[in-house]
Amino acid sequence: MQGDQQLSTAAESGRLSLFARLSEYERRSLGHDVGEAARQQQISNWDGVVFRLGDHYLTCRIDQVDEIIAFPSFTPIPGAKEWLLGIANVRGNLAPVSDLGWFLFGSRTPITNRTRLIMTRLQGRLAGLMVDEVFGQRHFHTNDLKADSSWGETPLAGLVEKQFETSERNWGVLEIDALQRNQAFVNGARDD
Numbered sequence: 248m249q250g251d252q253q254l255s256t257a258a259e260s261g262r263l264s265l266f267a268r269l270s271e272y273e274r275r276s277l278g279h280d281v282g283e284a285a286r287q288q289q290i291s292n293w294d295g296v297v298f299r300l301g302d303h304y305l306t307c308r309i310d311q312v313d314e315i316i317a318f319p320s321f322t323p324i325p326g327a328k329e330w331l332l333g334i335a336n337v338r339g340n341l342a343p344v345s346d347l348g349w350f351l352f353g354s355r356t357p358i359t360n361r362t363r364l365i366m367t368r369l370q371g372r373l374a375g376l377m378v379d380e381v382f383g384q385r386h387f388h389t390n391d392l393k394a395d396s397s398w399g400e401t402p403l404a405g406l407v408e409k410q411f412e413t414s415e416r417n418w419g420v421l422e423i424d425a426l427q428r429n430q431a432f433v434n435g436a437r438d439d
Contacts, residue, residue: 342373
């Protein structure tokens with residue numbers, strides 16, 4: 248009986264040392280958090296979609312863009328302002344199509360093979376913003392983001408207040424949230 252007790256004690260001690268070893272592994276792995284490097288990179292990087300609107304080079308946060316599509320056919324909306332071109336069927340969803348350049352600059356954006364529709368959400372609904380061309384996705388470093396009051400002297404005043412300064416060019420940050428708060432844009436009904 249005493250032999251059985253010694254075997255049992257030896258087995259318990261082996262389990263305890265195994266448990267202690269596993270606890271030590273867990274403690275060490277938690278101390279080395281691989282996610283921290285990813286979080287640091289996320290803090291210092293800003294991901295955006297870069298595009299051209301008239302003569303302005305802009306970007307908007309990538310999480311504000313559902314997709315980018317070639318300029319679709321659309322059905323005009325009676326009684327809408329000229330820059331609200333109509334409604335398009337985008338993968339079974341109806342979305343208003345706005346010529347952002349026409350709204351901001353007062354002249355229609357020419358439709359070319361580079362013209363794109365940036366699909367976003369305005370007030371929770373799918374909406375298409377027509378731009379001259381989209382260059383794709385770009386990663387910016389947050390250290391390159393600077394406030395620039397000169398945007399206040401353009402038709403983009405109130406929509407662009409910061410820009411990323413790169414060696415290539417400056418990219419104004421279009422605030423889509425500010426666009427959806429702009430009552431002149433949200434109310435697309437003609438005044439007459």
